[in-house]
Amino acid sequence: MGFPHSHDLEAGTILSRHFGDASARRLEPWTGMGGYDGLKKAVGMEPPEITAVVKDSGLRGRGGAGFPTGLKWSFMPQEPTGPHYLCCNADESEPGAFKDREVLRWVPHLLIEGCLIAARAIRAQHVYIYVRGEYFPYTKILNDAVVEAYEAELIGKDILGSGWDCDLTVHIGAGAYIAGEETGLMSSLVGGRAEPRVKPPFPAQSGVFGRPTTVNNVETLAAVPMILTGGAEWYRQWGTEKSPGTKLWCCSGHLERPGTYELPLGVPLKDIIYDVCGGIRGGRKLKAVIPGGSSTALLTPDELDCPSTYEGLQEAGSSLGTASPIVMDENTNLVAVIRRTAEFYAHESCGQCVQCREGTAWVAKILHRIETGGGRLKDIDTLYDLCEQLTGRTICVLADSVVFPLRSSLDKFRADYEALIGGGAR
């Protein structure tokens, strides 16, 4: 089902089946619903066998980049020379994204199980779940589930009598979006500022505590238990060849029924907006959609027939990102929306790279000037110039992230900017 609303395409709901059902948070009912069956299977398998199933399933990273999960796991050393670590990225903070919190608060044991199976696949001895600080209520739910799982000896020493040991620690951040970038997360986890670093070395070579590490998103890991019990082919009954499986769509903005819905990858964006989410609030017309969270290029109403897959949205000139459409109706002041989004990135820049620290702030300032009537026509050229300066020149992609919504809004809604600038000076 979806949350808080259900929808008609419930056949393919595997992650969200128990959303809204508080009893699924507790271990006893959960094991009765098939919980930890994947782990039982995993403890009887060798790490490469687990990785092979996930590879065959075609599961791709659900945190935004869409990297094939099984392939990522296979980068970890096959013959360990010391500890390996798994980090579960629960630092969800992309504007528009609120899917991982539904996993944390409704099916915490599903996430724990996925973490343990992944840990076995990459030969990790310790899992760290890094949850964003603000998610206190959901962290409490996760904490209770972790303690339950420890008490039931599903985590810790000799898991399920297999002789295999694995620990798990929940660790919370303190309000830094950039801790969601994988190298930023690792810097933060080991006790530092959440500053990203250049890759290589890649986490699989040198990650937390200088050891081989894999970082996976919450939704990615939550999909693993059922891939293991159901098999790769079973998972591939949903989605497309290049984007198999189901995806949590968290839909916000001017919608009749905003919320989180699990859908097979490939449903046209238009159907998600009009059928699943009930269309635009108050029967108004659609103006634009930011389809994959605030760091993706916005689409106009006539660009929404594309299938909602990694490749489909890329072809449409945007990106699936975190599958978080932010929907805007015809009355929206688009310049104000892009300004507020730019302010977010300016606030969250870690400050290491000049282009990002200064550039994001200048984008916000110029947009504010245009919005409040002090804009000049040459500001549009300056904004395009800033788009150039902010692309591909920094350690991480935070700077690039502000460019996607900004440039696409300038290209597709230039008239909105010009109207605010008026006949003003050049």
Place this chain on the structure above:
Amino acid sequence: MSDRKNEGIHPAVVSAQPFQLASRRPVDRLFGDGEGCDRLEKAISRYPEKKAALLPMLAYAQERNGWISPDAMEEIAGALELTPAYVRSVATFYTMYNKHPTGRNIIQVCTCTACHLCGADDVFEAFLAATGTRPGEMSEDERFMVMEAECLGACGFATAVQVNDRYFENVTPESVADVLAALEVEEEA
């Protein structure tokens, strides 16, 4: 705070305790009692390097005192064999760590992209008016502090408002009074 007794906090979750609470005690020594020592020891036990217990200990200081005093930073530095300057450089990076005393109820109104679309600016103004404060300033009775927040991750439930360790969703200017009333009931309890 969770229902479990403090001594009973499982080491696996000691680094994930809510640290923005209405209840707090005056600034005291962090590691001068059993509770503080227990937290420190358990946190250190979860990582191969002591330094990794830094964020959990900063959070603990705030959970205990409502903010992280310079003395607390020094004490943490000593306990984790770090310099006070390093601890400060980390503490100041993260926006959720309070470097000054705050009002008992920190009201964070999400005004980011999705909430902005759904009228969050009006909700923010309504909170300021109802508490008689300016952004980021403590009210005279020290009960409230109202701030704009970056995305709180509840975009489908706009406007999202966080007060200490709680979320309020679908808040409108009209329901601001209800939120404040709920806080009052809690304070009296």
